[in-house]
Amino acid sequence: MAPLKIAIVGAGVGGPAAAIGLARNGHIVTLYERAASIGGVGFAFRITPNSDRCLKFLGIDILASGGVAADWSRFMTCDGRMFAEVQENGRPEEKGISAFAYRTELQKQLIDEASSQGAHIKMGVEVTSIDVASCTISFADGSTSSVDLIIGADGVHSCIRPYVVDSSVYFPKASTADSCLRATVPCQAIRDDPITSHIIDDKFRLSGWRADDRLVIGYVVDRGRQFNLVCTHPEELSSSETSSGDDAEKTSYNQKISLETAKTIYKDFDKVVVRLLELADPGGFRVWKLMDMDDIPRWSKNRVVLMGDACHPVMPFGYSGASMAIEDAIALTVLLSSDVGVAQVEDRLRLFERIRRARVYRVRDESRKRSAGSKSEADLREYRNFLSSYDAVGYAEQELKKHQELVS
Ligand SMILES: Cc1cc2nc3c(=O)[nH]c(=O)nc-3n(C[C@H](O)[C@H](O)[C@H](O)COP(=O)(O)OP(=O)(O)OC[C@H]3O[C@@H](n4cnc5c(N)ncnc54)[C@H](O)[C@@H]3O)c2cc1C
Numbered sequence: 001m002a003p004l005k006i007a008i009v010g011a012g013v014g015g016p017a018a019a020i021g022l023a024r025n026g027h028i029v030t031l032y033e034r035a036a037s038i039g040g041v042g043f044a045f046r047i048t049p050n051s052d053r054c055l056k057f058l059g060i061d062i063l064a065s066g067g068v069a070a071d072w073s074r075f076m077t078c079d080g081r082m083f084a085e086v087q088e089n090g091r092p093e094e095k096g097i098s099a100f101a102y103r104t105e106l107q108k109q110l111i112d113e114a115s116s117q118g119a120h121i122k123m124g125v126e127v128t129s130i131d132v133a134s135c136t137i138s139f140a141d142g143s144t145s146s147v148d149l150i151i152g153a154d155g156v157h158s159c160i161r162p163y164v165v166d167s168s169v170y171f172p173k174a175s176t177a178d179s180c181l182r183a184t185v186p187c188q189a190i191r192d193d194p195i196t197s198h199i200i201d202d203k204f205r206l207s208g209w210r211a212d213d214r215l216v217i218g219y220v221v222d223r224g225r226q227f228n229l230v231c232t233h234p235e236e237l238s239s240s241e242t243s244s245g246d247d248a249e250k251t252s253y254n255q256k257i258s259l260e261t262a263k264t265i266y267k268d269f270d271k272v273v274v275r276l277l278e279l280a281d282p283g284g285f286r287v288w289k290l291m292d293m294d295d296i297p298r299w300s301k302n303r304v305v306l307m308g309d310a311c312h313p314v315m316p317f318g319y320s321g322a323s324m325a326i327e328d329a330i331a332l333t334v335l336l337s338s339d340v341g342v343a344q345v346e347d348r349l350r351l352f353e354r355i356r357r358a359r360v361y362r363v364r365d366e367s368r369k370r371s372a373g374s375k376s377e378a379d380l381r382e383y384r385n386f387l388s389s390y391d392a393v394g395y396a397e398q399e400l401k402k403h404q405e406l407v408s
Pocket residue numbers: 009010011012013014015032033034035040042044045046047125126127128153154155156157158159180182230288307308309310314316319320321322323324325
């Protein structure tokens with residue numbers, strides 16, 4: 001069987017993960033990324049045991065790419081009263097860990113591995129449009145490329161999605177009207193400050209403070225060097241401040257705000273939170289509108305398919321956007337094995353959607369629910385098990401086998 005010629009648009013998280021698997025399967029893969037270098041707007045995110053197992057399957061060690069094992073987390077009311085301590089790791093039977101990924105390094109590791117598996121990496125190349133009927137991609141420099149399969153892994157503001165579904169009906173939306181502020185604090189500054197020094201120790205890597213309408217989560221990343229603050233709030237609390245800086249910073253998901261505004265939003269929180277904001281890089285406060293999307297009626301059209309945030313963006317309350325993109329990559333890897341030819345691609349893309357739909361939409365729905373306030377410990381445990389116990393490789397293999405039995 002001749003290998004498939006595959007173009008993947010977007011080298012964020014899902015794109016390079018799919019490139020590793022599909023190149024390893026023997027296909028001719030080219031990964032197009034419009035950014036000239038690595039280092040997107042996101043700084044860090046959670047990897048759960050299910051996605052860590054996927055990364056291992058792809059030959060990626062999360063701790064080797066600056067990730068920090070999540071181990072224990074503690075959760076407090078906004079004024080600092082502890083209500084839960086949660087152990088994340090310590091279950092060897094999971095064969096995967098919960099960790100905080102340092103986005104830039106993980107992305108680099110994924111792209112390097114894709115390259116070593118034979119994928120062609122094209123950085124600084126922007127895809128401007130596609131032609132679905134001929135499976136052709138057009139680039140900003142006016143050139144084109146015709147392939148057997150186009151994978152849209154180009155994130156929440158996907159340029160591929162409008163070719164698959166009607167973009168006047170299906171588009172990302174701020175379904176809970178929340179925004180998210182991010183800042184980073186050097187861990188050394190936290191240890192040296194008498195108000196915050198107790199927040200970081202060898203056991204607890206994440207601390208969270210919750211009010212009814214706001215949430216502050218801080219966790220250790222970058223080999224223990226930085227503390228990533230992710231702080232959600234109703235969007236009107238930060239929307240009055242206009243962004244400044246270059247064009248890239250004026251996007252709806254990456255606006256600058258001042259320390260003063262940040263402190264005003266969280267002024268009634270524990271003094272530890274306010275001090276953490278004061279210790280953060282004052283030029284580094286960024287605000288995103290949190291977006292997700294309702295179900296779309298199809299994930300593929302002819303030989304064009306969507307994956308990751310391009311297909312099913314989720315809000316960070318369920319800490320699984322990147323994990324879902326990685327699981328998508330694994331499902332595509334299993335379904336588009338070396339013996340799949342062009343004639344089978346559309347069928348396999350429909351199977352991909354059937355396999356993934358229920359899971360990613362549950363994650364989206366959980367994220368929406370969790371934004372509205374904390375759930376009971378039993379609910380949280382059940383959701384954690386739902387996330388962590390999923391075997392992306394095994395499930396895709398099992399469903400493929402059933403499908404092949406049905407069609408044979
Ligand atoms: C504040 C915040 C906190 C988050 N926290 C978590 C968390 O704790 N856990 C978690 O799992 N997820 C989290 N996420 C979500 C996570 O970052 C995304 O879900 C994940 O990055 C999705 O991966 P992706 O590959 O689908 O898309 P992306 O990572 O967005 O990558 C898309 C890529 O496509 C490129 N691109 C776009 N258009 C084009 C084009 N026309 N041509 C070429 N290239 C293009 C972009 O430059 C980008 O590199 C968080 C997100 C936010 C905003």
